Amino acid sequence: MAQESLAEFISTLEQNGLLRRYSDEVRVDELPKVMEENPDRAVLVEHVKDCIFPFFANGYGSREMYALSLKCDPKEVGREIAKRAGLHYKADLVATAPCKEVILRGEDVDLTIFPLFNHHPRDGQAYLNDTRIVTRNPVTGEINDAIQRMMYRSTNMTNVDMRAWFHGGSIAGLRYHEIGKDMPIAVCIGGPTLDKIASMMRSPGAGIDGWDKLGGFLGGPAKIVKCETSDLTVPANAEIVLEGRVITSEGMIHDEGPYGEFPGMYGAGLPRNWNVVIDCITYRKGAIYQDATIGGLHPGRTDMYAFQQAIEGELFEKLQRAGIIVQDVVAPAEGGGNIAYARIKAVGGGDAMQTLGVMLTGCRQYMPKIAYVFDEDVDVYDDARVKWAQAWRYNPGHGTLIVPGQNTMPLDPSLKQNKPPFSVTKIGFDCTIGPDATRADFEACVVTDPLPQPQVVSKLSETELIAEMGNFIREVPRTWQEVLEHFAGQSYPIVYRAFGQLRPTLGRVANASPNFPYTFSEGGDFVQGTE
16 A cells, blocks of 8 residues: 555545545634534545645545555444554565655744634634654653644743643654653644554554554555654655644643543643743645544544544454454444444353453553443444343343553543543443343344235135144244245235134244244143254
8 A cells, every 4th residue: 555645644634535526715713613514524624714725624524534544444444453553564664755845944933834723612722633743762762653732831831731641653652751862753634544553553662663553554665754853753745844842841730721622521621731942833835724523512433533533443352362253343433432342253251341441441542431332243333232142131230340550541521630640430331141041032023024925826715824824823833024034925804814714723842042933732821842
């Protein structure tokens, strides 16, 4: 799979009806509404007033967009992510790339060239938020890239939210803080959705370089290029790159936030974070500025959908490694990643509870907080079937798993804390029928299909039908559905009258669950026997 540009991916979205293009000029203060009004499509604003860059957003806000990127069916996204996450290819360093076509240094560095706006009413400042922050761990030397928000402070300074200590970049920042040095960073703005998926599948401590991981999703080595001001590297297909330093020589002493975040709320309090000084900006000629949709009244249908897809892929992989026969993992959009479903084929008595344990403790995203496990006959993409199984297969007395003291995302306001370390009690719900249950008792009673009609029918009288039906049932006990199928094409009133004549001589095979067919009986309605 070629390492495509953002413009190429935008073209793919448009060809598939997943892009809305705005040709008229749009003010920056109008951009939040443009994004909010298009939850199911990406948006491209060709002309932003007072800005040299076109504006693109919501490029990874739906399952269909991920399926396009991964070239798979929308229901196979989690499985495909899990497969590619296990592949790694050493990156190729190239001499230059289009993102070097324009280079700004020193006094030319000015973040106001980008479309800055207040995304949510209570935001502390404008944010650059489609920001893949590239760091290198000073101990291991490994590259990490992760999407972390950056709040504008001045023309060459932002904050960065690095409170999530499980992020590889945050871990590297702590190492730099311990040795009293500032941490070099590169910030990639703009790129195809496949690159964003790879950045979400981080593996701190696993000894896997971020660009080797990106190669696994591309199916071959990623092309990377060296930065202008440090030894960091960035993907060669980047649109815009900011180069600078996180001031980790200081503590987290600077105000940052509030910000309308991916759960659809602002989080708690006024966070403290590190400052970032930007020393250099590079970009390709004709670069497209990419922003991430976030928050609003449909938070699950924004670019923060990246969380859900990463969680699905990782949990699928972890469940496979745990020996679970996993069919699907789904993080429903409305749950913001904090709710996840697994569909499994249970073969061991403890498979359901083991599945819940893995889901609640095994994800590097520290999500979900609430997990459900279902049998393989439940379509976890169908909300109606999910609710049906939750209502009728979950037993609170023995189907609940509560796991206290688990790591979690700091943006959950139910934690009621605004500084690390963060932890939460998690809960799992076993919505499987269990190993000791009678499966037929839980079978969905679907409606019958129309009876196949024979091309030629010899019409029988009621007397003839009584005789034929009696012979049919004498051969072996028959269900009523089998009787109807056998006599398809006959007039239904006659069929039912004929059965009514036979009924006083018929009983039911009471131990032939689940269908309890009819058989001839001299001892009453209940007959012991087998089909």
